[in-house]
Amino acid sequence: MTGPMEDAIRAVLRDLSQEAVPLNLTQQAIRGAARRRIALTAAGVAAVTAIGLAAAPLALAAASREPTVTTTPASPTTHPSPVRQFDPGVRSIAVGWLPSPFRAGTTEVDVSAGSQRFEADRPGGRQGDGVYVTAMAAGAKFPTPRPSPSVPPTVTHAAPPVNGHRALCVDFAPIHCVSLRVEYATDAWFEAGYTSTYPNESPGEASARIANLRKMAASVRMDDTKRVRLPFRVRQLPKALHLTSTSVRWPGTPRSPWWATASFLDRDTPVTRTFPGSPSVDVVVAPASTQHQPSNTTVDGHPARRVHNTLGDTLDVFGVDGVDITVRARPASLAALLGPDGAVSMYHQLKLVPHPGSLAGWTDHPLG
Amino acid sequence: MDAHAKQRFHEFVVARTPALIRVAYLLAGDQHRAEDLLQTALTKTMVRWRTLQHGDPEAYVRRVLYHEQVSWWRRASRRRETTVHQLPDTPLADPSGDTDLRLQMRQALQQLTPKQRTVLVLRYFEDLSETQVAAVLGCSIGTVRSQTHRAITRLRSLAPELVRFTELQEVNR
Structure with a gap:
């Protein structure tokens, strides 16, 4: 429709839209999403509890198991000379060990960000519920959310070395060691972590998660030359x-x-x-x-x-x-x-x- | 959400909020509701960010905006506020006519149903075809046509300045 009335409405809508005041809603969205996730988790827990009453023996048997180790044993970690830029057609990350039940999923090589990313997902689960390794090229920094009074800052602190290489734990309050960073070559780091966070995990679950992170990080090689x-x-x-x-x-x-x-x-x-x-x-x-x-x-x-x-x-x-x-x-x-x-x-x-x-x-x- | 994804989401929001808040403003009718509307859409987007970041997240945000706007209306229909049919104060005439027109249009848009307003924004601000609007809103093309027709008819009666502006445009062609 291009009649005069429609043109007039277009012009006035354009004009009116300029009255909107731009603002940054990122942090509110992050907080909102966190609240939504907690609400969904609570609903999920309620549903699981209801189902669990009927299937308690099976659930207890499953819960008593330690996180299990899958597949390949940890490969020897080699640390090549750091690169300043990844080749977007070549995957350098190789992960030798994954916590159960995750399996290799997404690979992303982004030369613009100077990063490579490997993700493993839970079979049958939604994307985003898994583990990841993100490697940065030498000199490239991990993206950090801008500081805000409403979002706790990420804090890094020294962790025991991984394969003899400097390591840092990243805390995102209240979660301790939400991810683990390892300096795989001079001024070049990779980060291993879980894509979901677990604010209500027990101390035992947290220890198992961190042990899994360390084992996964120890199995990472950065010298693969597999073409995407x-x-x-x-x-x-x-x-x-x-x-x-x-x-x-x-x-x-x-x-x-x-x-x-x-x-x-x-x-x-x-x-x-x-x-x-x-x-x-x-x-x-x-x-x-x-x-x-x-x-x-x-x-x-x-x-x-x-x-x-x-x-x-x-x-x-x-x-x-x-x-x-x-x-x-x-x-x-x-x-x-x-x-x-x-x-x-x-x-x-x-x-x-x-x-x-x-x-x-x-x-x-x-x-x- | 890990730091990498969080940063990408942050960059997306910073880059696209100026455009998105305008759409939200037109849909909602005022700044506060526009912020609430966009906030809701961004929250839903963030929950699905891991999937969306590889596609077209902006299209998803816009779709949520339109649907939220219409569903707000459905939820609010039981507790609808009393509509003020007259402006409390009569503004002085503006020699250029633009201010009168904008005030009347803002007032008139408030008195349309959210679905009518959404259809107008999609058709004349986003420049979507009737078929595209029907696809976005999940309704038939006939519904889009009838809503558009009703919205324009209502605007004509509520905003006489718009009719005058239209006639002026015709003369200047």
């Missing part, structure tokens, strides 16, 4: 772009399926820390979903949805060989580098591997 594998190849990357990060989650769960992402940036833009919504060209491949936004176009006969405006160019192509493909470029100036038809041009440079839903066929040479 993706379910697609970019046949001809626009010359102006280069790979800045890769992120893979495999295997997924019904709640949070697998995905594979490669991100690119133009060479003229300085590589700085990225955050969602910052300038980037992203290619995301994930299992085909039936719960997507309605399509508004077709690409090569596949239903697709394209939103192309001043903010950027996003193309979702649905149900290609059992996967959905997204090409997202922000802002529009970056989309213009993708070719005459923006995100569609980039899409036409993508080639899926045969059977992209099977990890076996993924390629470790996604460019060219």
